Amino acid sequence: MLQHDMISDKCINPHLRYQILSDNQIKFIINSTFEVLERTGSLVKHPEAVELLKKAGCIVEGELVKVPQWLIENALKNTPSQVILSSRNGERKLFLEGSNTYFGNGLANPFFVDIETGERRPVVKSDVFNTARLSDALPNIDFVMSLAGLTDCHPSVADVHEMHAMLQSTTKPIAGWATGVESLSDIIDMCSVVAGGLDKLQSNPFLIVYAGNPVSPLIHPEDALAKLLFTAENGLPVIYASGLQLGAVSPVTLAGTLVVGLAEQFVGLTIAQLKRPNTGYLASIGTLTLDMKTMNTAFGGPELPLSLAAAKDIFRYLNIPTWSIAGATDSKTVDQQSAIESTVQIFMALLSGGNLVHDIGFLEGAMSGALEQIVMSDEIISYVRKMVSGIEVNNETIGLDVINKLGPGGQYLTHEHTFKYFREQLWFPSLLDRLRYNDWVNQGKKTMLDRIREKTRTILKDYRPEPLPQKDIEAIDNILEKACKRGVKY
Structure with missing residues (x-):
């Protein structure tokens, strides 16, 4: 189901989300998971990890580790x-x-x-x-x-x-x-x-x-x-x-x-x-x-x-x-x-x-x-x-005074309210085509893939990221060189 949170009287809705599971279903899944961990267990292949779990109170049979619910709950409390x-x-x-x-x-x-x-x-x-x-x-x-x-x-x-x-x-x-x-x-x-x-x-x-x-x-x-x-x-x-x-x-x-x-x-x-x-x-x-x-x-x-x-x-x-x-x-x-x-x-x-x-x-x-x-x-x-992103609802965005002033049959294109808000209210594509047909033909009948490739090539040709300091480049070059020498031994 779709859910949203009401944020004060502005009714901004940035938290629209699609929720699949109810809280009861989530609890059922979590409790079932605790049972799997305590009854079935997991194979843990790293000796240090096995030792950490054993010392913490797990049942250990070789590599098979059974983790109690209370230990998981303690770990959850320690997880940011x-x-x-x-x-x-x-x-x-x-x-x-x-x-x-x-x-x-x-x-x-x-x-x-x-x-x-x-x-x-x-x-x-x-x-x-x-x-x-x-x-x-x-x-x-x-x-x-x-x-x-x-x-x-x-x-x-x-x-x-x-x-x-x-x-x-x-x-x-x-x-x-x-x-x-x-x-x-x-x-x-x-x-x-x-x-x-x-x-x-x-x-x-x-x-x-x-x-x-x-x-x-x-x-x-x-x-x-x-x-x-x-x-x-x-x-x-x-x-x-x-x-x-x-x-x-x-x-x-x-x-x-x-x-x-x-x-x-x-x-x-x-x-x-x-x-x-x-x-x-x-x-x-x-x-x-x-x-x-x-x-x-x-x-x-x-x-x-x-x-x-x-x-x-x-x-x-x-x-x-x-x-x-x-x-x-x-x-x-x-x-x-x-x-x-x-x-x-x-x-x-x-x-x-x-x-x-x-x-x-x-x-x-x-x-x-x-x-x-x-x-x-x-x-x-x-x-x-x-x-x-939701819809911001307040006096300015509703614009009752503007609606009242322009009245039936009014046009909003040249009103200052439109000029003030259109950039933040409307989405502007960089790739999707909105040209009239003749304009599209005159500009080369470019498909979506044509425009994607054109934009990709332009970025690769013109864009330069912020460079690393030369001393940092030399340092990471040295680390890479040592790693490559090690790699040759394998």
């Missing part, structure tokens, strides 16, 4: 209800709490659709530079991810190369990932250089670490937990996202899948808080459809945004910020399908209030990235943000 991300320059930008929603790219796709040739090819480091620079220029892309799983360097240091490129191409907050703790250490060192020290990065983080994922159902792998623990130890916010598939690694029912995903999140969250209380943690239950015809996962199906909205209901109830998904498509190119799927996801993300929303730029179910998909999604986000 807000995570704040800053710009590279230390200015606080993203306030991850409540229904505040911010959008950014995805990561780890092995292919890219080339802006010049239109061909699908392996992703290379220059694509990261372009993704970050383009995202830095677009007003509705709020944070940056690499949109890459690099193929032109050693796999063990691809993540360090990606951070090296992003730090030089954007001042916006960055969500980074790592292949392992060694690479994560390099990434944190790079960001500490730019921030002016680890202490400054901790107090105003522009980096949030995507530590990895549980292996559904209910397995917590050693590598992901190692990165989760290392991030917490370094006092930085962390993402540990559950990714499930209906009918494959979780029940085919959304309700059952929410329970499995929430159980995974509760364990990850508890480990983070046992390692370092008050660690910033973004929770996530992403649920993909296993297409029963093709056996492929479907990013574009309705189950994903529906489950993400329901998960947001649960985490809003628990007062924990969330990591979400939008702007991804199963289409192999930027076309009508990618527009439909991206729009629905972005609309649902804003209505449900997912906080940090990634995957802007994904094609082919996250196997490919495309700069044009980012530019199109920027326009969609702007459009939908206007739709969910």
